[in-house]
Amino acid sequence: MFRILAADIGGTNSRFGFFELEPGAEEPRLQNIVRFATAESASFPELLARLFASPQHFAPSGCDLAVFAVAGPVQGHICRPPNIAWNIDLHDIAGLGLKRGALLNDFAAQAFACRSRAGRESQVLQRGRADHALHGGTMAVLGAGTGLGHCALVVDSAGDYIAVPSEAGHAAFPFVGEEECAYADYVRRSAHLDYCHGDAIVTGSGLSRLHAFLTGESLSPAEVGARLPHSPRTVEWFARFYGRAARNYALNVLSLGGVYLAGGVAAKNTVLVEHPAFLAEFCRSSAHGELLCGLPVLLNKNQDSGVLGAALFGAQRLRRRG
Incomplete structure (x- = not known):
């Protein structure tokens, strides 16, 4: 049996899941999850020390692989997240055992999460046709948050999954x-932009900007959300x-x-x-409307899906290496 520590470290919250992977199992089993406000720790080692300051499902020495999904660009063993005051360096984990x-x-973790229970429990917005939900077909994941994230999940010749990153949120x-x-x-x-990109339109800030344009009200994304029934x-x-x-x-x-x-x-x-305008626009294509109407479209509302996806990535890596 393997033990996996899977983390989703964001600018606001950090989530840690403790998982066990039984021999022959495709998906690791979540034992417990711990959440912290990221800004309450002054460094990555301090965040980990805080996690293990109280008894957990397993100690650092009993962990076979620790996987950290981070809201930022990954360059080898280092990530410098734009919305966190400190960097994440894998070399630091040895000091914690x-x-x-x-x-x-x-968003690579979000892509892997499609294959987890978070994906299976997603809300169906368009059921699609069975012949289009092909086994091994590319899965497209995108999400409006602080930015507009994109990632695709594809299958390699060995049947393993590969997350294909994208910066499509910065495309025009x-x-x-x-x-x-x-x-x-x-x-x-x-917004003082040379051109409009997805990060300025389909995001929380984009929602505020759109509401201000249409109504004249300058509100935070949360405030706009509260007014949506009347907007x-x-x-x-x-x-x-x-x-x-x-x-x-989806077409890309x-x-x-x-x-x-x-x-x-x-x-x-x-x-x-859920508004009809979403699917009407999704399926609008003179060349590929029939194809688009046949694709499954789902909404993943699981706030811990990044942890589940990171764990699934870890399980695949452990099975490869043994």
């Missing part, structure tokens, strides 16, 4: 019609933009394995993807 470690981007976002182009001009001016234009426009982002990525990677939405914006405000 952890023997082996791995780093991956947080397309607008249609005079009203939308007026909004694009507003975004460029207010039909904000809901319809954002749902349309989210559907467009999802459609574009030909996601016959399905499209999974993650991130806090839709998880906390499901109306933004």
